[in-house]
Amino acid sequence: MTASSSTAELSGPMSMLRALEVRALSKTFAGGRALDEVELNLAAGEIRALLGGNGSGKSTLIKVLSGYHRPDPGCTILVGGEPLTLGEPSSSLRLGARFVHQDLGLVESSSVLDNLGVGAGFPTRFGTIRTRDARRQARAALAQVELDLDPEQLVDTLTPAQKTGVAVARALQPIGERAARLLVLDEPTARLPDQEMERLHALVRAVARGGIAVIYVTHRLDEVFDLADTASVLRDGVKVFEGPVAGLTRDDLLHQLFGSALETADAIAAVERTTEPLLDVQGLCSETLAHVSFDVHPGEIVGVAGITGSGREALCATLFGARPRDRGEVRMNGQLVVGGRPDLAIASGSAYVPAERKIDGAFLDLTARENITIGDLRSFWRAPALRRRTEDSAVRKWFDQLGIHPGDGTERSMATFSGGNQQKVVFGKWFQRGPTVFLLDEPTQGVDVGAKAELHRCLSDAAQAGAAVLMSSSDSEELTATCGRVIVLRNGSIVAELVGSDINPHLIARASLGIEEPENGESP
Amino acid sequence: MSRMPRSLGFERYSGAYLLGAFIIIFSTMSPKVFGTMATLHGVAAQKSVVAILALALVVPLVCGVYDLSVGANINFTTITVVTLISKHWSIPAAILVGVLAGAAVGVVNGFVVVKLKVNSFITTLGMAVVVSATQIIVTDNRQPLPPVNPAWKSITQTKVLGFQIVVLYMLIIAVILWWLLVHTPFGRYLYAIGGNPEAARLSGVPVDRYTWLSLIVSGTLCGIAGVFYGSIAGPSLTFGSGLLLPAFAAVFLGSTQVKPGRFNVWGTVLAIYVLATGVKGLQLLTDSQWLDQMFSGVTLIAAVAIAGARQRSGAESRRRKLSQDRSDSAVPAPLNGSRAVAAAVSVDVATTSAQ
Numbered sequence: 001m002t003a004s005s006s007t008a009e010l011s012g013p014m015s016m017l018r019a020l021e022v023r024a025l026s027k028t029f030a031g032g033r034a035l036d037e038v039e040l041n042l043a044a045g046e047i048r049a050l051l052g053g054n055g056s057g058k059s060t061l062i063k064v065l066s067g068y069h070r071p072d073p074g075c076t077i078l079v080g081g082e083p084l085t086l087g088e089p090s091s092s093l094r095l096g097a098r099f100v101h102q103d104l105g106l107v108e109s110s111s112v113l114d115n116l117g118v119g120a121g122f123p124t125r126f127g128t129i130r131t132r133d134a135r136r137q138a139r140a141a142l143a144q145v146e147l148d149l150d151p152e153q154l155v156d157t158l159t160p161a162q163k164t165g166v167a168v169a170r171a172l173q174p175i176g177e178r179a180a181r182l183l184v185l186d187e188p189t190a191r192l193p194d195q196e197m198e199r200l201h202a203l204v205r206a207v208a209r210g211g212i213a214v215i216y217v218t219h220r221l222d223e224v225f226d227l228a229d230t231a232s233v234l235r236d237g238v239k240v241f242e243g244p245v246a247g248l249t250r251d252d253l254l255h256q257l258f259g260s261a262l263e264t265a266d267a268i269a270a271v272e273r274t275t276e277p278l279l280d281v282q283g284l285c286s287e288t289l290a291h292v293s294f295d296v297h298p299g300e301i302v303g304v305a306g307i308t309g310s311g312r313e314a315l316c317a318t319l320f321g322a323r324p325r326d327r328g329e330v331r332m333n334g335q336l337v338v339g340g341r342p343d344l345a346i347a348s349g350s351a352y353v354p355a356e357r358k359i360d361g362a363f364l365d366l367t368a369r370e371n372i373t374i375g376d377l378r379s380f381w382r383a384p385a386l387r388r389r390t391e392d393s394a395v396r397k398w399f400d401q402l403g404i405h406p407g408d409g410t411e412r413s414m415a416t417f418s419g420g421n422q423q424k425v426v427f428g429k430w431f432q433r434g435p436t437v438f439l440l441d442e443p444t445q446g447v448d449v450g451a452k453a454e455l456h457r458c459l460s461d462a463a464q465a466g467a468a469v470l471m472s473s474s475d476s477e478e479l480t481a482t483c484g485r486v487i488v489l490r491n492g493s494i495v496a497e498l499v500g501s502d503i504n505p506h507l508i509a510r511a512s513l514g515i516e517e518p519e520n521g522e523s524p
Numbered sequence: 525m526s527r528m529p530r531s532l533g534f535e536r537y538s539g540a541y542l543l544g545a546f547i548i549i550f551s552t553m554s555p556k557v558f559g560t561m562a563t564l565h566g567v568a569a570q571k572s573v574v575a576i577l578a579l580a581l582v583v584p585l586v587c588g589v590y591d592l593s594v595g596a597n598i599n600f601t602t603i604t605v606v607t608l609i610s611k612h613w614s615i616p617a618a619i620l621v622g623v624l625a626g627a628a629v630g631v632v633n634g635f636v637v638v639k640l641k642v643n644s645f646i647t648t649l650g651m652a653v654v655v656s657a658t659q660i661i662v663t664d665n666r667q668p669l670p671p672v673n674p675a676w677k678s679i680t681q682t683k684v685l686g687f688q689i690v691v692l693y694m695l696i697i698a699v700i701l702w703w704l705l706v707h708t709p710f711g712r713y714l715y716a717i718g719g720n721p722e723a724a725r726l727s728g729v730p731v732d733r734y735t736w737l738s739l740i741v742s743g744t745l746c747g748i749a750g751v752f753y754g755s756i757a758g759p760s761l762t763f764g765s766g767l768l769l770p771a772f773a774a775v776f777l778g779s780t781q782v783k784p785g786r787f788n789v790w791g792t793v794l795a796i797y798v799l800a801t802g803v804k805g806l807q808l809l810t811d812s813q814w815l816d817q818m819f820s821g822v823t824l825i826a827a828v829a830i831a832g833a834r835q836r837s838g839a840e841s842r843r844r845k846l847s848q849d850r851s852d853s854a855v856p857a858p859l860n861g862s863r864a865v866a867a868a869v870s871v872d873v874a875t876t877s878a879q
Contacts, residue, residue: 386712
């Protein structure tokens with residue numbers, strides 16, 4: 001491969017080569033300025049973290065680089081020293097800018113080999129794929145990201161980090177004569193658990209060592225310190241910070257991201273469990289869970305931790321009835337809830353926020369108002385019609401309380417909201433029903449740090465008002481910040497229960513992976 | 525200011541503007557034939573039955589399921605009612621059985637879709653053929669004679685303000701459906717299921733029950749439309765399949781009107797009459813026989829294309845809106861307005877070019 005052979009010569013003057021130069025980039029939409037005079041310079045082999053809240057202009061910046069948006073006149077963008085034809089995706093690709101989006105766009109049911117071939121084209125003779133060459137080509141592509149995989153393996157058998165690796169490998173394949181110069185990763189770890197994140201970082205470092213500049217978009221601040229050389233922070237379309245990561249603290253970054261507006265939620269003290277539990281689970285078994293028993297009392301926020309495949313991601317859904325259940329008793333508010341019946345679970349006072357918001361949680365075509373009131377239409381029905389005025393005022397109340405932005409957007413379709421605000425609308429739907437048992441799957445996934453704090457505050461308010469909250473999250477910092485108790489799943493069973501000062505990312509990771517010695521945090 | 529184009533309703537009511545344009549153009553070109561009350565009454569009545577059929581389609585489509593059996597169903601119920609009357613059944617009893625027959629087709633459709641989990645497109649496509657076959661069994665492929673009883677004809681042909689009363693029936697059905705879809709939890713649930721069935725299930729909506737109900741409603745309305753057709757036009761063994769496509773075209777065109785992006789009652793009614801007026805006007809001018817079909821086919825495709833294009837441009841304006849909120853809308857309004865006009869005009873052009 002060209003990239004790997006050039007690695008050796010890269011030290012010295014070559015590394016000073018600018019992989020990307022962006023000068024005076026503004027982008028005005030009909031509604032306003034998404035980007036304002038942004039400058040961005042990346043050296044070859046540099047890993048740059050790109051940070052910013054929801055709607056700060058990150059995606060617009062990326063879409064300008066990929067040629068999807070045409071920026072305002074006066075802007076110059078050079079990729080590897082050559083000018084980009086603005087607003088032309090093919091030019092961006094030709095100059096060596098490559099993009100990997102959050103949904104990786106892999107064909108899950110096909111092999112790694114076929115997925116790689118879809119990107120760069122298969123080597124053919126007389127229109128027939130030359131399998132041996134294709135396999136060699138695939139191995140080379142995988143070697144670039146230091147992934148040791150059998151190209152014949154099916155993508156859906158891979159771990160999340162490996163999938164991302166395949167997507168990166170596919171993106172980096174040379175197109176024509178040009179090798180890749182710039183790799184943009186858009187929130188690659190939004191759905192990865194911590195351990196997988198490590199592996200992905202190793203992969204990204206390998207790419208950077210090959211002389212490719214990397215722009216790494218993330219909401220997770222811990223990653224910035226772990227991975228990035230430099231960081232740029234966007235706020236309201238303006239670049240408010242840029243500099244090396246070394247010497248920065250977490251608080252510095254938070255301050256740059258959100259100004260002084262941010263308060264961190266207080267960790268919640270353990271609740272006295274004298275009352276009857278609101279959620280009582282006995283011997284729950286399903287495809288991924290084995291004899292899980294626990295309870296959650298009023299006022300408690302209980303976290304669920306575990307690596308992907310531990311049953312963590314299935315627990316809330318199974319309790320609620322979104323996924324089938326084999327055996328076991330689930331009681332909510334003292335009422336027995338049978339499996340596979342979300343309607344009955346709701347009637348027993350539970351709420352369920354699924355991890356896949358767009359697939360399971362939101363009605364993107366309906367308005368925010370309709371999204372919020374769909375679960376509670378009965379309270380607005382006075383024959384012969386639904387009372388729009390009562391409905392409107394209820395919806396406005398949730399917009400205010402949850403800080404949903406834009407505040408006057410109650411009649412907008414759900415799809416027009418940013419991800420964080422969509423999630424708040426989903427929460428609004430459940431708060432409107434006044435549930436007593438909250439079952440939350442990755443409740444703040446893809447939500448920026450500011451909105452996250454607001455959601456956490458609403459949840460702790462609900463808990464203080466006497467609700468029971470069960471929160472499953474792959475983000476151990478989130479669990480640390482919000483939970484009074486954390487249960488850890490491994491292979492479908494509860495292997496640890498952490499309380500008080502034991503709740504910290506380190507201990508959660510150890511319990512999740514089943515590590516006895518504090519050393520060797522890597523091996524599963 | 526920037527909202528002006530919207531308040532004029534170019535986007536939501538382009539069909540109404542088109543209807544106005546048709547009426548003016550055709551009235552000037554053939555004032556003696558087209559611009560008469562007789563034409564108005566005639567078009568209104570002729571299209572009432574297909575309008576009811578289109579309204580029947582709206583309900584399952586809102587819920588995200590197809591009902592392709594409406595054409596066969598209306599045909600079957602017409603034949604059933606007329607056959608019963610010719611066998612000296614009382615008219616109310618015959619009507620009841622006819623409507624129940626239509627509803628029964630809906631029940632079976634619902635059963636297959638909900639319980640056997642067969643895709644609704646396939647289910648109702650199959651049912652359409654099954655119903656047609658049943659019709660052959662019942663009639664032995666011989667067309668029953670039209671009932672001679674004048675009371676039978678008067679059911680639909682009594683005049684109200686110059687219009688045949690069937691127009692009023694259609695409007696009543698439209699009002700009921702509008703109420704049902706917009707002002708009751710039933711309608712909200714249907715739109716929610718159509719939007720995202722899994723999210724609806726996880727929000728506690730009884731998805732299966734409502735999906736089934738939506739197909740029963742469409743079947744029942746087919747039964748009612750079948751009765752009216754029998755009363756207006758008399759029995760025919762083959763008219764049903766010819767009504768399926770115009771009804772679909774109207775519903776999809778209607779989804780670009782009044783409440784763009786949603787299947788809705790008044791958009792559908794508007795669409796029926798825009799199409800009918802266009803066809804009628806051109807027929808009077810050119811005396812061509814192929815116009816009706818050509819119009820329906822082109823409209824169906826064009827309407828879906830327009831809806832798709834609008835959705836894609838909606839994704840673009842969504843991004844604009846998001847950035848707009850960030851900058852506290854400190855943007856010159858004319859820019860905003862002119863784009864909206866451009867968008868509205870482009871949709872309008874697309875609609876017009878559909879003829």
